[in-house]
Amino acid sequence: MGLARITHRPIRPEVLLETVAGDENGAALLFLGVVRSHADGRAVSGMRYEAYEPMALKVLEMIVAETEGSFDVSAVAAVHRIGELGLGEASLGIAVSSPHRGAAYAASRHVLEEVKKRVPVWKHEHFEDGASAWVAGTPLEPA
Numbered sequence: 001m002g003l004a005r006i007t008h009r010p011i012r013p014e015v016l017l018e019t020v021a022g023d024e025n026g027a028a029l030l031f032l033g034v035v036r037s038h039a040d041g042r043a044v045s046g047m048r049y050e051a052y053e054p055m056a057l058k059v060l061e062m063i064v065a066e067t068e069g070s071f072d073v074s075a076v077a078a079v080h081r082i083g084e085l086g087l088g089e090a091s092l093g094i095a096v097s098s099p100h101r102g103a104a105y106a107a108s109r110h111v112l113e114e115v116k117k118r119v120p121v122w123k124h125e126h127f128e129d130g131a132s133a134w135v136a137g138t139p140l141e142p143a
Contacts, residue, residue, distance in 0.1 A: 001075075002077060003019050003079075004060040004064045004079075006079075011079050011093040016095035026099050026100055027097065027099070027104040030093070031093070032093050032094075034089060044087070045127060047091070049080070051120055056120050063111055067107050071106055074097045076096050076107060077096075078095075080115065080121055092115060
């Protein structure tokens with residue numbers, strides 16, 4: 001069974017990998033989305049992530065369950081951090097284990113893209129010049 005969490009604490013990559021570990025797997029893949037130093041040609045000093053936590057957790061749990069049911073994987077773990085983050089800090093951690101690397105890469109990419117589209121988390125970038133701005137979301141594709 002997968003793991004989905006919304007947290008205010010730093011994401012610990014080793015915990016994510018331990019969560020999906022198993023000796024039946026030939027692949028254990030970790031993805032970390034981190035706060036970068038620039039956006040749209042502007043210097044960034046940090047980022048604030050906000051969420052409606054109960055809904056964000058429910059959607060993240062659905063994505064993890066869907067991924068485990070749709071890909072040849074053993075386990076999936078996804079953690080999204082909210083609150084104030086500095087440069088280089090992880091805002092999203094995804095770990096996937098699978099008997100084969102191809103399925104692990106495909107499943108990890110699937111979780112990432114679905115999180116960006118569906119999880120109600122909003123990003124507020126802080127710029128070096130003192131300004132800040134909300135980041136435009138990823139629009140849902142028509143059903």
